Amino acid sequence: MTNHEIKIAFQEYYSLEELSTADKSLCLEAVNALNNSHSPYSRFKVGAALRLQSGKIIYGSNQENAAYPSGLCAERVALFHWSANYPDDLVESIAITAHTNEFEISKPITPCGSCLQVMAEFEKKQGRPIQIILYCQNGAIWVAQGIESFLPFMFFEERLALPV
Numbered sequence: 312m313t314n315h316e317i318k319i320a321f322q323e324y325y326s327l328e329e330l331s332t333a334d335k336s337l338c339l340e341a342v343n344a345l346n347n348s349h350s351p352y353s354r355f356k357v358g359a360a361l362r363l364q365s366g367k368i369i370y371g372s373n374q375e376n377a378a379y380p381s382g383l384c385a386e387r388v389a390l391f392h393w394s395a396n397y398p399d400d401l402v403e404s405i406a407i408t409a410h411t412n413e414f415e416i417s418k419p420i421t422p423c424g425s426c427l428q429v430m431a432e433f434e435k436k437q438g439r440p441i442q443i444i445l446y447c448q449n450g451a452i453w454v455a456q457g458i459e460s461f462l463p464f465m466f467f468e469e470r471l472a473l474p475v
């Protein structure tokens with residue numbers, strides 16, 4: 312028997328002013344993305360903004376449906392839109408934020424496992440880390456330099472071969 316221990320690394324900031332201009336701006340774009348959230352069931356809005364290498368911003372927000380499993384998280388809405396339309400313009404960074412009128416969100420919300428898995432595969436495909444910024448509008452900001460920090464055990468099997 313062998314014991315294993317994994318450490319993850321991320322930075323915690325306490326104000327947008329501590330971030331670079333580009334990262335601060337991306338957080339504010341994620342807040343803008345909240346406006347198009349379709350979340351009448353959870354009343355929990357999530358906004359995501361991707362910054363591409365060209366500087367282009369891609370928006371995503373959670374899209375719910377009366378047939379609940381038909382909905383999709385903000386992160387995957389943004390990532391699939393990117394992959395379907397701008398796959399050659401690499402993703403530098405993704406900022407994620409949330410808002411609800413039901414209660415105060417006092418810490419950063421983290422992406423679900425499925426979104427992390429999708430991010431991790433696209434990161435591998437583009438061969439370059441995607442910075443992830445989790446922006447709590449009433450609290451801290453968590454920044455990680457690559458998805459592996461939040462999903463060290465992504466599912467990946469080389470023999471399934473990534474499409475080229």
Ligand SMILES: [Zn+2]
Nearest residue numbers: 384422423426
């Ligand atoms: Zn998700």
